[in-house]
Amino acid sequence: MTRKKVKLAYIINDSARKATYKKRKKGLIKKVSELSTLCGIDACAIIYSPYDSQPEVWPDARGAHRVLTQFKRMPEMEQSKKMMNQEGFIRGRISKAADQLKKVQKDNREKEITHLMFQCLTGKALQGLPLPDLNDLGWLIDQNLKEIYKRIDGIKKAAADVATAGNVADQAAPGQQHWFGDWIANPVGNNDQRQIGDCSYGGAVGGGRGGADDMLMAGFNDGNGNGSMWSSVFFP
Amino acid sequence: MAHGKKTKGRQKIEMKLVADDNARRITFTKRRGGLFKKAMELSALCGAEVAIVVLSAAGKAYSFGHPCVDSVVGRFTDQNDVGGDEDDDDDKCNNSCAADEPVLSRFTEQSDKLNEELESAKRRGKELEEALKGSVGPITGDYLSRLDLAQLQHLKEGLEKLRDDISGAVGGSAEGSNLAKVKEGGALDPIPYNWLKL
Numbered sequence: 001m002t003r004k005k006v007k008l009a010y011i012i013n014d015s016a017r018k019a020t021y022k023k024r025k026k027g028l029i030k031k032v033s034e035l036s037t038l039c040g041i042d043a044c045a046i047i048y049s050p051y052d053s054q055p056e057v058w059p060d061a062r063g064a065h066r067v068l069t070q071f072k073r074m075p076e077m078e079q080s081k082k083m084m085n086q087e088g089f090i091r092g093r094i095s096k097a098a099d100q101l102k103k104v105q106k107d108n109r110e111k112e113i114t115h116l117m118f119q120c121l122t123g124k125a126l127q128g129l130p131l132p133d134l135n136d137l138g139w140l141i142d143q144n145l146k147e148i149y150k151r152i153d154g155i156k157k158a159a160a161d162v163a164t165a166g167n168v169a170d171q172a173a174p175g176q177q178h179w180f181g182d183w184i185a186n187p188v189g190n191n192d193q194r195q196i197g198d199c200s201y202g203g204a205v206g207g208g209r210g211g212a213d214d215m216l217m218a219g220f221n222d223g224n225g226n227g228s229m230w231s232s233v234f235f236p
Numbered sequence: 237m238a239h240g241k242k243t244k245g246r247q248k249i250e251m252k253l254v255a256d257d258n259a260r261r262i263t264f265t266k267r268r269g270g271l272f273k274k275a276m277e278l279s280a281l282c283g284a285e286v287a288i289v290v291l292s293a294a295g296k297a298y299s300f301g302h303p304c305v306d307s308v309v310g311r312f313t314d315q316n317d318v319g320g321d322e323d324d325d326d327d328k329c330n331n332s333c334a335a336d337e338p339v340l341s342r343f344t345e346q347s348d349k350l351n352e353e354l355e356s357a358k359r360r361g362k363e364l365e366e367a368l369k370g371s372v373g374p375i376t377g378d379y380l381s382r383l384d385l386a387q388l389q390h391l392k393e394g395l396e397k398l399r400d401d402i403s404g405a406v407g408g409s410a411e412g413s414n415l416a417k418v419k420e421g422g423a424l425d426p427i428p429y430n431w432l433k434l
Contacts, residue, residue, distance in 0.1 A: 006277075006281070007341065008277060008280050008281065008340060008341055008344045009280070009281070009337060009341055010280065010281065010282075010283055010337060011281050011282065017281070017282050017283075018282075020281055020282055021278070021281075021282040021284060024274065024277065024278045024281070024282070025278065025284070027274065028271070028274050028275060028278055028286075031267070031270065031271050031274055032271055032288060032290075034251060034267070035264070035267045035268065035271055035290070037251050037252065037253065038249075038251070038252070038253065038254050038260070038263055038264075038267070039253070039254065039260055039263055039264040039267070039293070040253045040260070040293065041264070041290065041291055041292060041293055042290075042291045043288065043289060043290040043291065044288070044289050045275075045286070045287070045288045046286070046287045046288075046308055046309070046312050047278070047284055047285070047286050048284060048285040048286075048308065048311065049282065049283075049284045049285075050283070055312060057312075064312070065313070067289055067291065068289065068309055068312070068313065070291060071289050071291070071297050071299070071309075072309075074297055078296070078297060079297055079299070081296075081297075082296060082297060082298040082299065083297075083299045083300075083301070083304075083305050084272065084299065084300045084301075084305075085300070085301060085302055085303065085304050085305075085333050086276050086279065086280060086302050086340055087339065087340065087343070089272055089273070089276055089300060090276070090340065090343040090344060090347060091343065093273075093347050094343060094346055094347050094350060097347060097350035097351055097354055098350055100354055101350060101353055101354045101357060104354065104357040104358055104361055105357055107361060108357060108360055108361050108364055111361065111364035111365065111368060111376060112364060114368060114375060114376065115364065115367055115368055117395075117398070118375065120398055121394045121395070121398060126401055126402060126405040127405060129405070131406070134402055134405060134406050135406070137398075137402060138399060138402045138403075138406070141395050141398060141399045141402070142399070144380070144391075144395055145392065145395050145396065145399070147380050148380060148388050148391060148392045148395070149392070151380055151381070151383075151388055152385065152388050152389065152392065155385045155388070156385075159385075
């Protein structure tokens with residue numbers, strides 16, 4: 001089967017057009033038959049062409065009439081609801097693809113900003129990030145915090161019910177301190193960062209900003225001594 | 237020739253009723269779409285008049301026709317109604333329901349372009365997911381549910397601090413209020429004139 005892209009335009013060349021017609025007509029009939037068998041539904045196909053005086057019909061004239069009678073018996077609105085012509089069909093495809101694209105882009109953006117969030121937790125500086133990224137980051141942090149508060153409350157309530165305070169204390173072991181660095185597959189060298197960096201949203205994430213190490217002190221040392229405390233925790 | 241394929245690819249499927257209800261429904265939707273697409277291509281490329289009517293298990297009717305379903309169906313039923321009633325379905329539309337070619341061509345190009353963009357966006361999504369893999373599992377979706385209390389509290393503190401840092405960097409609260417800017421010691425936005433009316 002050749003896989004050349006064919007432009008959707010009337011084929012000018014007579015013999016090419018006739019050959020295409022024969023092939024595609026055969027394929028179409030096969031497809032409608034498969035649909036009917038696989039899904040156990042009634043269907044019919046009618047094809048008129050300048051090459052045949054009689055239309056090509058599937059399953060056969062009788063079967064087609066049966067389906068069409070059923071069809072025509074339905075209320076006008078039911079018939080038209082899912083009725084399509086070339087333009088309507090293509091418009092529908094475009095709108096569906098556009099919706100899907102929007103959704104995927106939105107999900108991608110969220111993943112991107114989540115990545116940025118963890119980079120910032122492990123030392124990436126906020127200075128120099130473009131405003132849209134900062135705004136989205138703030139929003140995502142709020143969303144995460146909301147969920148975290150909920151879960152913490154839930155766990156505490158459940159723990160209170162069980163009434164064994166000892167268990168909770170055990171979990172704050174010092175060994176757990178290096179999570180954030182471990183949580184996110186720490187970018188090996190600059191490869192990951194570059195990959196993430198070439199996006200259309202201003203290229204803020206990673207990409208060309210150098211290793212997080214350099215930013216570490218600059219970003220977090222706010223004079224309260226917090227900088228050094230967090231750096232040892234987040235950056236193994 | 238590489239041996240290990242990444243996916244199973246197109247598999248030969250048996251031509252009989254699909255057993256699983258859900259799979260059948262999905263097959264129906266996908267194949268119906270593909271069928272109409274083929275019908276559209278046939279009509280556009282070869283100038284054929286086509287009508288396809290599909291009745292779903294639920295009793296809904298899906299149809300595709302060029303120039304329109306009614307005209308082709310009418311033409312078909314009329315040819316068998318020798319000398320019968322004057323059912324004008326096939327005269328009704330006069331090709332006014334057919335899209336002209338440049339429009340169709342443009343639409344298909346647009347559709348193809350969108351699908352390409354969709355594919356590349358999906359690929360990018362996979363890249364991003366790779367980057368978000370971590371020792372607590374992928375940091376997407378419901379990752380918070382996989383954290384224990386201590387981890388949640390730790391993350392909470394980290395995020396709260398980060399949020400404060402952001403407010404400083406942006407120079408204001410989420411609302412961008414002038415009040416917050418004054419607190420930060422940054423420059424004020426010019427006051428809109430209508431405030432002065434107060």
